[in-house]
Amino acid sequence: MRPKQHPVTNDIIRHLYYHGELTIPMLSKLTNLTVPTVGKLVEELLQQHILIVKGKAASSGGRCAFSYALNAGMAYCVVVCVERFTMRIAMTNIRNEFVTPITSVNIGIATPNEMLKILQQNVRRVINESGVNRKLIMGIGVAIPGLINKNSGINYSYFGNANRSTTEIFAKMFPYPVLVQHDMDVMARAEHIMGVGRRVENMLYLYLGATGIGLGIITNGQLYLGHEGFVGEIGHIPIADNNKLCHCGKTGCLETEISETALAAKILESIQGGASTILSSYLQNGNYELTLQHILQALHGGDPFTINLFSQLSEHLSKAITIVLHLLNPELIVLGGELSGAQQYLLLPIQQHLNKYALPQLLKNCRITISTMGTNAPLLGSVPFIVEHFLAEREAEPKSGKQRA
């Protein structure tokens, strides 16, 4: 008997999720509903404990409005991210806040089936230990690297093979919806919803990881996934004239210059060629491996060799950034991933090189910054996906009983 109301309350919840805190007149503008209508709906949502009164907003010349927010205890998300050596799991509330510690599990060289087991066990443990009412869990978000088909859920790296859809596998494993997403897209979304990219319509998230490079794209205010979800494969753009063979089989890929192994190899070569750097000390006593951690440590320690190394690396990166800048004219480019830990040692040379390569009109109004979300991005970025899915389901629902609260 309420044909439109249910979708409309979802709209209110959605806006409150993205804005955090809103007044009735603000919601009226955002939803295109009149103030009395929004007033009634908010009243209803308050009674269902979906909303809470947050306080009074500052007056803008008249009676000051009450502001409302989502009740943090209204709904929860389980978030998982799969990384090189570990899988991290935690629970958040609907306000993007962690409500459990982040569990980190070693995954070693687990087979797809072992990975599934590890995931299942640990997700269950996190849910148990959280003490949260299971009915309030909206879903599970899983961020994984590699190519993931956005329609079938088929991916070519974890949890299965080219024939098994992860979506189907997980549907049998959990009583909650499980959303598997490319980690790049999850991080881009995190940055866009709760990081430096808030309210930005067109932005790029450039992930500079130890093992690879990727790009997450936000166009017209929404995540762009492309036809099948294979967006942002920037690591294999032929950009370097170095003749180095990439693991993809081609030469000159961006990734042959920018990765932990590429950096380590370059350093080793230089040291053998007589270069003087603090990094030599790590290579004593039969230890021939340099990790990114060592390199970043040397960098922030002020080692001139390493600083120069990052300046060189920035040159290649700048060429790639120039390409995406010229193609997509973003308002903001966010740099994330382990390599972005280089901070100013990366950002400043990039900006310098961009002045050389990029068209000034495009560069002028494009901000470039380093992510401040750290390792939380691939976890928190799943929350908006889960919230959207939850609200979409809620809309499709037969208008049966009252909603969870």
Added chain:
Amino acid sequence: MRPKQHPVTNDIIRHLYYHGELTIPMLSKLTNLTVPTVGKLVEELLQQHILIVKGKAASSGGRCAFSYALNAGMAYCVVVCVERFTMRIAMTNIRNEFVTPITSVNIGIATPNEMLKILQQNVRRVINESGVNRKLIMGIGVAIPGLINKNSGINYSYFGNANRSTTEIFAKMFPYPVLVQHDMDVMARAEHIMGVGRRVENMLYLYLGATGIGLGIITNGQLYLGHEGFVGEIGHIPIADNNKLCHCGKTGCLETEISETALAAKILESIQGGASTILSSYLQNGNYELTLQHILQALHGGDPFTINLFSQLSEHLSKAITIVLHLLNPELIVLGGELSGAQQYLLLPIQQHLNKYALPQLLKNCRITISTMGTNAPLLGSVPFIVEHFLAEREAEPKSGKQRA
């Protein structure tokens, strides 16, 4: 007294514009309104002569539905495109059909002010000669090359300088809204709305012109303009290791390999080096200039040298296509512009080279084809912009008198 109805009838008009012909149940699904509601609104629009009954749709197992379409005489657009040597002007109806011949005016090396005068005079003439009721003209669409700021309308090529907004200039010149757009975006839109890209959510339009290269981008079903409208600057991607100086000041730009002058220079060099080609015959009697027309003629005439030339050109092009393919995972790539006249001599080698460069997962479900709209694209592509603007204005309108019909 009709708070929502007006926007809703606009929605019906919009859907009919994009689909051409629809039944009431189809409109009901598209608008999220019930069949009785749509029925009433359609009845109203029929009485206002905005819609016409098109015929009966084929039955799908029951009573067959009437199908409705926009009345071609309901509204008109003036469309203009500015090209290298000429300005072309015509009038269309709201169904993307020309209702006047296409007027072509020589613009030589006109100054910005002269250009404005030429445009004004000829647009007026086309309107006069069309005999169309001026009240039915929705607006004027102008497609121009170069960088155009999507917000201010400031462009750096025609009709003004970096300080004058074309939007403002035109507002004083005509009693109709004038929409100035980048020609690349207009052509991409044409291809997306009425060309090979109909119903495609994610596509790229690659313009291969005599003087430059550009990219129009459709993401999530809508034209992507970027932060300021400077999207698709693909001509200056550093892709060639040829050390040729580009007019932008850098070397190795894609445009240094793919353009009329680049091709002509290459041919001349080869001929001087002793190559045998039918093109030599054009260079007799003191004529040292080769146009793209000559080259395409030789190509389709089967000249082996020219065929080979296009195969080489395709290699560079394929590298650029690989980049955008890897970054944006489109469903469709449409090739347009004068160079696309090479047809299979361009398409086949591109596909061959792509097999070498691109990741198979990305290539597999991406169709690449050559535009079939020819020189109409930059004219007809303005129509959807004008229609959208018209409908947006109509929505904002105070719900005063009845609408034009």
Added chain:
DNA sequence: CGAACTTTATAAAATATTTTAAATAGGCTA
């Protein structure tokens, strides 16, 4: 400090849209 103005919230009447139900029209099969 109170009058005038502005903004927000609520109540009652008006109206658009939906739901439910019944009628109509075409295709398919016997």
Added chain:
DNA sequence: TAGCCTATTTAAAATATTTTATAAAGTTCG
């Protein structure tokens, strides 16, 4: 060609949302 099935159309009742009007709670300025 009659009768059944399905889909479209129209009609009437129910309900959500808007409009209009009024009250309440702030700010600003004389």
